[in-house]
Amino acid sequence: MSTDEAPPGVPISRPGTASRRLEELATRLRAHEPGVTPDARRHRWEAATALVLAPGPEDVEVAIIERSRRDGDRWSGQLAFPGGRRDPGDRHLAATAIRETREEVGVHLDEPLTRVAEQRARVRPGLVACYAFVLPTRPALVPQPTEVAAAWWVPLGSLTDPANATHVRRAGARFPAIDVQGRALWGLTLMLLERFAALADLDLATGSG
Numbered sequence: 001m002s003t004d005e006a007p008p009g010v011p012i013s014r015p016g017t018a019s020r021r022l023e024e025l026a027t028r029l030r031a032h033e034p035g036v037t038p039d040a041r042r043h044r045w046e047a048a049t050a051l052v053l054a055p056g057p058e059d060v061e062v063a064i065i066e067r068s069r070r071d072g073d074r075w076s077g078q079l080a081f082p083g084g085r086r087d088p089g090d091r092h093l094a095a096t097a098i099r100e101t102r103e104e105v106g107v108h109l110d111e112p113l114t115r116v117a118e119q120r121a122r123v124r125p126g127l128v129a130c131y132a133f134v135l136p137t138r139p140a141l142v143p144q145p146t147e148v149a150a151a152w153w154v155p156l157g158s159l160t161d162p163a164n165a166t167h168v169r170r171a172g173a174r175f176p177a178i179d180v181q182g183r184a185l186w187g188l189t190l191m192l193l194e195r196f197a198a199l200a201d202l203d204l205a206t207g208s209g
Helices: 018-030 093-105 156-160 187-200
Strands: 046-055 060-067 083-085 114-121 126-134 148-155 165-170 173-180 183-186
Touching: 018 046, 018 060, 018 114, 018 126, 018 187, 046 093, 046 187, 060 093, 060 156, 083 093, 093 126, 093 148, 114 187, 126 187, 148 156, 156 173, 156 187, 165 183, 173 187, 183 187
Parallel strands: 046 126
Antiparallel strands: 046 060, 046 083, 060 148, 114 126, 165 173, 173 183
16 A cells, blocks of 8 residues: 555545645535424424544644533533534524634634534434534644533544444443543434534544443
């Protein structure tokens, strides 16, 4: 295999390729037809997250946050994409993702390339939408401490590296996960990431779970 080749679904991690790889991903995402948004009146609440992609030193990177620990928050302390509940002033769920990203990590976004997925929450029935955004350069992530404990730019290659496959146990059950900075990315965020991976032709570290 030449130095210009990589296994299917694995980004080539070499300086100078990240921007080209990002352009390829953006083209794929723009071509995605997300379908009809379900009737919002069927859901008790709505939320949106931003899957933000930017070129890193050697690979395309995605913004991941660790939520601050708060009593009564079922996603407390978990890894996630920036995002949160829809406010009455949000024109649509994409606006929610844009606003929450600005408030949580200080990154300003324009219009999304596409809606990656809409996932119904299994507990406290509601809807979480995920939108993909592409930035030409990688800005600093500045966590808002009351909501975000930490934030990182994570190379896509690390999310596809089998060495980072792991799992978590909850209520006696085992769930697939990916190790990110020594923490487990799993659950709803992993489901959304899997939808993105299908669009981007990536094989995540968890495999089929």
